[in-house]
Amino acid sequence: MTIAAFPLPGAGRLPVTPHRLLCRNCGADFPAQPSAICEACLGPLEPRYDPARVLPSRAQIAARAPTLWRYHEWLPFRGAARLSLDSGFTPLVEAPTLARALGVGRAWVKNDSVSHPTLSFKDRVVAVALNAAAGFGLETVACASTGNLANAVAAHAARAGLPAWIFIPFDLEPAKLTASVVYGARVVRVRGTYDDVNRLCSQVADHFGWGVVNVNLRSYYGEGSKTVAFEITEQLGWRFPTVVIAPMAGGSLVSKLAQGFCEFLQAGLVAGAPPRLYGAQAQGCAPIVELVQRGGGPLHPVVPNTIARSLAIGNPADGPLAAHAIKESGGDAVAVSDAELAEGIALLARSTGIFGETAGGVTTAAARELARLGRLTPEDEVVLCITGNGLKTPDAIPARLLETPVIAPKLAEVAALAAATVS
Amino acid sequence: MPVTLQLPNVLSRLADGKRTLSAEGDTLSAVLRDICGRFPELGRRLRDAHGELYPFVSIYLNDEDIRFRGGFDAAVKDGDVVTVVPAVAGG
Numbered sequence: 074m075t076i077a078a079f080p081l082p083g084a085g086r087l088p089v090t091p092h093r094l095l096c097r098n099c100g101a102d103f104p105a106q107p108s109a110i111c112e113a114c115l116g117p118l119e120p121r122y123d124p125a126r127v128l129p130s131r132a133q134i135a136a137r138a139p140t141l142w143r144y145h146e147w148l149p150f151r152g153a154a155r156l157s158l159d160s161g162f163t164p165l166v167e168a169p170t171l172a173r174a175l176g177v178g179r180a181w182v183k184n185d186s187v188s189h190p191t192l193s194f195k196d197r198v199v200a201v202a203l204n205a206a207a208g209f210g211l212e213t214v215a216c217a218s219t220g221n222l223a224n225a226v227a228a229h230a231a232r233a234g235l236p237a238w239i240f241i242p243f244d245l246e247p248a249k250l251t252a253s254v255v256y257g258a259r260v261v262r263v264r265g266t267y268d269d270v271n272r273l274c275s276q277v278a279d280h281f282g283w284g285v286v287n288v289n290l291r292s293y294y295g296e297g298s299k300t301v302a303f304e305i306t307e308q309l310g311w312r313f314p315t316v317v318i319a320p321m322a323g324g325s326l327v328s329k330l331a332q333g334f335c336e337f338l339q340a341g342l343v344a345g346a347p348p349r350l351y352g353a354q355a356q357g358c359a360p361i362v363e364l365v366q367r368g369g370g371p372l373h374p375v376v377p378n379t380i381a382r383s384l385a386i387g388n389p390a391d392g393p394l395a396a397h398a399i400k401e402s403g404g405d406a407v408a409v410s411d412a413e414l415a416e417g418i419a420l421l422a423r424s425t426g427i428f429g430e431t432a433g434g435v436t437t438a439a440a441r442e443l444a445r446l447g448r449l450t451p452e453d454e455v456v457l458c459i460t461g462n463g464l465k466t467p468d469a470i471p472a473r474l475l476e477t478p479v480i481a482p483k484l485a486e487v488a489a490l491a492a493a494t495v496s
Numbered sequence: 497m498p499v500t501l502q503l504p505n506v507l508s509r510l511a512d513g514k515r516t517l518s519a520e521g522d523t524l525s526a527v528l529r530d531i532c533g534r535f536p537e538l539g540r541r542l543r544d545a546h547g548e549l550y551p552f553v554s555i556y557l558n559d560e561d562i563r564f565r566g567g568f569d570a571a572v573k574d575g576d577v578v579t580v581v582p583a584v585a586g587g
Contacts, residue, residue: 323586390583
């Protein structure tokens with residue numbers, strides 16, 4: 074069935090979802106605005122919706138288009154959402170072979186590696202942020218990115234006809250650079266790490282007044298991540314899994330997963346205990362794992378050193394929120410080596426047919442490590458969040474997989490290979 | 497030549513609308529004391545009641561996070577640039 078077969082309310086424009094912005098740190102209250110920082114304490118602002126708004130039933134949601142906007146009552150925008158109405162609702166793929174490998178009852182992959190249009194979960198956050206930018210009348214959008222966000226902002230802005238400035242570390246993977254410049258965005262490579270790029274973009278947002286999706290539009294951007302939790306719940310038949318494992322970079326996804334599960338619980342759309350959340354990082358950049366294992370206190374930033382570039386954020390803004398969400402859920406956090414994440418990519422591919430990027434390798438390797446530690450049980454129903462596509466980081470797969478035979482076009486040579494394989 | 501302090505817009509309101517301030521001091525703590533003497537409300541936004549960095553704020557000395565430079569005890573010299581940056585989401 075095509076998306077066009079589902080009616081979108083308002084002929085392509087979704088109704089307004091009234092909201093204000095509240096500080097997660099001190100609770101101060103602000104009107105909707107393109108600012109993500111509390112004037113009182115500099116804490117992060119996030120939308121709070123009118124508690125009296127009418128919420129849809131399961132049946133009403135199920136009748137809507139298969140996009141993230143089927144949950145628009147839980148998404149903020151000023152004016153009516155009209156851009157990027159076709160992102161989200163990626164497949165939830167059952168993975169019995171992976172379940173056996175992990176020793177759990179059942180396993181699924183939430184497969185954002187096929188997200189439309191840029192093959193990562195960043196399509197979700199950008200879809201929400203661009204509608205916010207349009208609602209506030211911001212005429213240029215921008216981002217600081219480790220790659221996937223760059224691709225998403227460039228593509229969504231091109232469709233919307235908005236100029237886009239993309240700031241990335243100078244040494245980003247070539248595939249991610251290619252998949253940004255092709256859309257006509259102004260891509261700027263910054264000599265430094267992602268954290269340096271972030272700092273620059275904070276000043277850019279202040280100076281130019283652009284809609285920098287993960288700076289001054291961060292309050293809106295982050296809400297898009299909740300839709301992963303909404304979709305998992307609906308796609309499992311309106312129930313929770315027992316475990317969700319997700320990669321952590323800035324930490325937003327894990328904290329928004331917790332929030333999304335909680336919001337559906339509060340809405341009465343689902344019952345039971347929300348899942349235990351497990352966060353995964355690479356050992357070369359694991360400040361949130363360290364914070365979780367330390368049990369609290371200030372986050373200690375690190376200088377990243379890992380091939381998992383999409384997770385290489387040494388000073389994760391939402392790290393404390395992610396650590397809190399993990400602990401509240403009864404979960405934990407683990408870090409894996411670069412060699413383990415490469416094997417994780419291979420395990421995911423051969424057990425599910427899904428080629429995830431380095432972050433997917435981290436998530437899969439973390440699942441294996443959690444299983445080894447006895448943290449996953451045969452009763453568990455586990456969802457792995459695979460957030461990006463392996464074709465963006467092809468160099469990360471184990472080198473041994475590329476050791477392939479070269480032969481003459483002769484049947485005898487194939488027969489020799491087949492005999493060697495059998496033996 | 498004094499040290500330059502760069503502020504985000506959200507904090508400039510506490511410094512008579514200025515996004516750039518000059519300050520004196522041989523450590524970051526001394527620089528912030530100088531700022532706090534002139535703009536007490538701004539000072540309270542830069543360090544918490546225990547004198548620590550707020551969880552959602554980063555301060556850079558030139559291009560380096562002060563947490564890699566000994567925190568507020570970091571030595572500064574004339575011409576250095578101190579930048580206050582609110583936390584930014586991942587990307």
